[in-house]
Amino acid sequence: MRTAAGRGTLLAAVLASGMVFLDTTVVNVALPRLGADLHATVADLQWTVNGYLLTLAAFVLLGGALGDRFGRRRIFLLGVVWFTGASVLCGLAQGTSWLIGARFLQGAGGALLTPGSLSVLQSSFHPDDRGRAIGAWSGLSGVSTALGPFIGGWLIDALSWRWIFFLNLPLAVLVVLAALRWVPESRDEDVSRTRAAGDRHRRFxxxxxxxxxxxxxxxxxxxxxxxxxxxxxxxxxxxxxxxxxxxxxxxxxxxxxxxxxMLPTLLFRSRLFAVLNVFTVVVYAALGGFTFFFSVYLQNVLGWSALLTGVALLPMTVLLLVGSARAGALSARIGPRLPLTVGPVVAAVGLLLLRRVSPGASYWLDVLPGVVLFGAGLTLVVAPLTASVLAAVSDRFAGVASGFNNAAARAGGLLAVAALPLLVGLSGGGYEQRGELTGAFRGALLWCAGALVAGAVMALVLVHRPRPR
The missing domain is CATH 4.10.860 (DNA Excision Repair, Uvrb; Chain A)
Structure with missing residues (x-):
């Protein structure tokens, strides 16, 4: 962490994963404007979000396995270029079919670079510095997730929703330059030896x-x-x-x-690894459902601009920036059970407070308290969860373990965005009708809060400190 190579490797990993996480959230702010511009239905908006999440979740495991086999830096750079090209196609979209198709491609590129961004940290840093590096990665990547709505809101109001995709181009240039200069190549040497020996049983x-x-x-x-x-x-x-x-x-x-x-089932001999990934699905389902509904509700019911919608979520950015590394250090000291139990409960209380938000609501009295509590709960979860998942398996499976955990997170958001409109009765052009959207929003947040409480119970009963390896 004190060397130029360490800082450069961390920079490349954070910027790359930041692009993926940013595009997971920033599109939610653009949905009302995008829907009006392209004459989209609720199903079109769901596929705009889920087309990306589907290929990201389905192939992120593939990305981790590819990195372990062919070189983590090589696959990481391939993913950055692929993701950026698909982002440009999204920005040029002239209809919902075009946009949804480009989002599928964008998610596939993200599946290549996301596990690489974490596995290069796990395989490159000295064991004594890995915890700090992963904590910094978790915090800064989480910041990009929360910062996405703010940046996206400004771009949407000042220019167009298309610029939320064009923004990835300059970021990708920085990632490629940093990776070529500082990121070392690494791979699973067991796989490399069997490939060199011509072992046909190691087919992809x-x-x-x-x-x-x-x-x-x-x-x-x-x-x-x-x-x-x-x-x-x-x-x-x-x-x-x-x-x-x-x-x-x-x-x-x-x-x-x-x-x-691609996913060796021996990983699930670690009960902790299995439990933490189920926990990931549940918690990220709540996060995905909340971000899908909240931005649309603030704009279409409360009448806020895209920029003000992004500003409303800004406290989450500050909390993740300040608290993630500290939460990671706390988890290393006392174990992950307490943070993973308390965090979801705090976040659930925040969602219950936000259910009361209605037209004419005050940001300071009605919106801010719920956002702060939700962000505080999320801060307690992100870094301890990531570090615990990687600590639960052998280092040689760093790529596939991080890939599967990312798949679990994206699958949680994917299923929430797909299921919640059905559960709360929102379809067609209902997102443009204030009364229909209000009822759907309140019902969706109740479901999300319930998922968080379920995750807290799971952590309390089943999570323990990872055994030293």
Whole structure:
């Protein structure tokens, strides 16, 4: 951490993952303006968010495995270039189909660079500095997630929603320059030796990646299409069945392939690794559902501008910036159970306060307290969760472990955005109707708060300090 190479490696990792996390949240602020410009329905808005999350969640595991096998820096740089090209296509979109297709491509690029940004830290830093490096990465990447709505709001009001995608171009240039200058190459040496020996059993697990995508895609399509076609529609049931069959086949395939699998099932011999990833799905589902509804509600019901909507979430940025490294250090000292239990409960209280926000509400009295509590709870969770997941498995699985945890986080947000409009009865152009959107918003935040409380109970009962390795 005290060397130029260490700081340069951290810079490249933070900026790259920041682009991915920023584009996970910034689009939510743009949804009302984007929807009006492109004449989108609720389903179109869901796919604008979920097209990105689907390929990101489905192939982020592939990205981690590719990095372990072919070189983490190489795949990381490939992902940066891919992601940036797709971002430009998003900014040039002339219709919802074009935009949704570009978002699918953008998520695939993010799947290559996201696990690389974390695994290069895990494999490059001295063990004594890894905790600090990962804590700094978690905090600064979390800041980019929270900062996204603020930056996006300013760009949307000052220029156009298209510029939230063009912004990635200069950031990508900085990432590539820093990575080429400072990031060392690394890979799983066991995989490299078997490749050199010509071991045909170490073939790349393409079938596993495709089955994972089918599982997520089928369930997502069924949830999003159900309000329009009806829950009893053959298309909806067919998509749901395809998703469930894909998930079953994925598990059976990975189990049969053992260590040659994209997701070696031996990782789940660590009960802590399994529990933390279920916890990740639950907590990030709450985060994804909240960010999808909150920005649209502030603009379409309260009449706030995109910039003011971004400013409303700014306290989360400050809390993540100041508190994530400290939360990581606290978790290292006392173990992850307490932060992962208290954090979701605090965040849930914040969401319950935000349910009361209505037209004419004061930012200082009605919005700020809930945002602060939600941000404080999130701060207690992010760094301890990331560090604990990596500590629960061997270092040689750094890429696949970080990839799977990222997949779990994106899958949580994906399923929340797909399911919540169905659960709260929002469809068609309902997001433009104040009365319909108000009821949906309050119901959605109640579901999100319930998910956070469930995560807290899970952490209290099942999470323990990772054993030293």
């Amino acid at each position: 697990d393409v079938a596993g990646a495709l089955l994972g995508a089918l599982a997520l895609g089928g369930v997502t399509y069924a949830l999003i299409d159900a309000p329009g076609r009806g829950v009893a529609s053959p298309a909806v049931w067919g998509a749901a069945l395809a998703g469930l069959l894909g998930a079953t086949a994925f598990v059976l395939l990975e189990r049969r392939r053992g260590e040659t699998a």
